[in-house]
Amino acid sequence: MPEFRKALLRRAAPVRLLLMDCDGVLTDGTVFFLTTPDGSVAETKGFDCHDGIALRWVRDVGIDTGIITGRGGLAVQVRARSLDMRYLVEGRTDKVECFEEILQNAGLKASQVAYVGDDLPDVPLLRRAGLSVAPANARPEAREAAHWITPSRGGRGAVRDAIELILTAQGHWQGILDRYMS
Ligand SMILES: [Mg+2]
Numbered sequence: 001m002p003e004f005r006k007a008l009l010r011r012a013a014p015v016r017l018l019l020m021d022c023d024g025v026l027t028d029g030t031v032f033f034l035t036t037p038d039g040s041v042a043e044t045k046g047f048d049c050h051d052g053i054a055l056r057w058v059r060d061v062g063i064d065t066g067i068i069t070g071r072g073g074l075a076v077q078v079r080a081r082s083l084d085m086r087y088l089v090e091g092r093t094d095k096v097e098c099f100e101e102i103l104q105n106a107g108l109k110a111s112q113v114a115y116v117g118d119d120l121p122d123v124p125l126l127r128r129a130g131l132s133v134a135p136a137n138a139r140p141e142a143r144e145a146a147h148w149i150t151p152s153r154g155g156r157g158a159v160r161d162a163i164e165l166i167l168t169a170q171g172h173w174q175g176i177l178d179r180y181m182s
Helices: 003-012 049-060 074-082 095-106 120-128 140-145 158-169 173-181
Strands: 017-020 032-035 041-044 064-069 087-090 113-116 131-134
Touching: 003 131, 003 158, 017 095, 017 158, 041 074, 049 064, 049 158, 064 074, 064 095, 074 087, 087 095, 095 113, 095 120, 113 120, 113 158, 120 131, 120 140, 131 140, 131 158, 158 173
Parallel strands: 017 064, 017 113, 064 087, 113 131
Antiparallel strands: 032 041
């Protein structure tokens, strides 16, 4: 196994909490404004099913999940609730403070947290997290700050890639494969 992969697995082994940005990570970054003839506007976005099932697998093995997003909205709230996420922080741009508050609440060290982010506001968290991951579509600054850039893009399996790495590092991946492949 290449040294780079071994180092990543070492970083992923102690992870107890997976925190993610939303737009560009759990989605492809597109925000839809649904307009109606009466003039009302609803905002929505699309999420990825491959990420969704994997977000259940991590919960099954006792790893908590959460979203820190500057934007937020009903679609994100529904997604977080449906996947039993422990943390949802929305509408805040001070991501470092949010990150520190969550760590304190969870009683975890930064080395026990994985963070997935794609843009400049995520860089400070990518630098702090024990395992930091950027999707393939991330801005150059986020890619530079991350320990790993996933093959998949945000909203197209990037979170799934990150979760497979964590589950592999913690010895759960083969069991999940066996559940479906045997
Ligand atoms: Mg983003």
